[in-house]
Amino acid sequence: MKILPFKIPKPEKEALVYQEDHEIVFYDQLHQHEEIQISLILESTGSLIVGDSINEYHPYDILVIGENVPHVFKTDALNSEKSVMYTLFFTKTSFGSEFFNIPDLNTLSHFFDEAVYGMKIMSNKQQIITHFQHLKLQNKIERIATLLQILNLIIDAQKLPLSSFVYQKKYTEDEGKRMNAVFEHAMNHFNETISLDTVAGKASMSKNAFCRYFKKRTNKTFFQFLIEIRIENACKLLYRNPDLSISIISEMCGFQNIANFNRKFKELKKVTPSQYRSQI
Secondary structure (H helix, E strand, O other): OOOOOOOOOOOOOOOOEEEEEEEOOOOOOOEOOOOEEEEEEEEOOEEEEEOOEEEEEOOOOEEEEOOOOOEEEEEOHHHOOOEEEEEEEEOOOOOOOOHHHOHHHHHHHHHHHHHOOOEEEOOOHHHHHHHHHHHOOOOHHHHHHHHHHHHHHHHHOOEEEOOOOOOOOOOOHHHHHHHHHHHHHHHHOOOOOOOHHHHHHHOOOOHHHHHHHHHHHHOOOHHHHHHHHHHHHHHHHHHHOOOOOHHHHHHHOOOOOHHHHHHHHHHHHOOOHHHHHHHO
16 A cells, blocks of 8 residues: 555545544554545544644544645554544545535635644534434435534634644655654654664655755654654653653653753643643
8 A cells, every 4th residue: 555645445436435444553654635534533542643743632532634634643552452433535526616615615615724734623522423423324415414514513613723834745655655754763762862864764865855855844853843742742641640750751751851851841832741730
């Protein structure tokens, strides 16, 4: 299977695809597809890279990922016995080139604009979850009606963007493999010292070429991205292990000293690690 682009399997001429994933871990290769994706996570926890950002996902999260947005799920296998996700896939032209442009649906323009960066739905969740639970037994017409009901709820919901920058060009297969190798190494070895030589080697590039390449596609340096991965993993430890000291968590996430950890944590989360833990 090609890493990029990723083709959503569907019968010819099927406009809306409903898919259920029942896996040990979700598909964990960086990929993009032309369809917009609306997903309900039923079981699983882990990390999700969308565009330039890394996010956590949990059961009952509702996620929207726009067309051709590079993304990868990294299931936390130690905390997920199985992974279940329900998803609707469709394009802006699935129901005809003008369907979403008719005046009755003009409020959906905001949905398509926000989907470019991906988003997590923060309100109206129970109603959306109920609609997802009905999809399995619905016929094709009923599913299209349900999609419109879900979109209507998303328009009025509170949302959090999943990224702030998305590389506008489609990745080639070679680019996808290169970026996937870099992301995978960073996510698997964030607690270790990672040198520029190492990650440039993963991309089969010189150090200078890799730095330019990564910055162009993520709008940040590799080490900025690595710090974000470390902080997201620190958040998980703060949440799941209340007895672990902050200094131990700092070391477990690859920081050389706690002062730097505290500074970077506050820059990204706007609170100190202690405040984050107490809020949880």
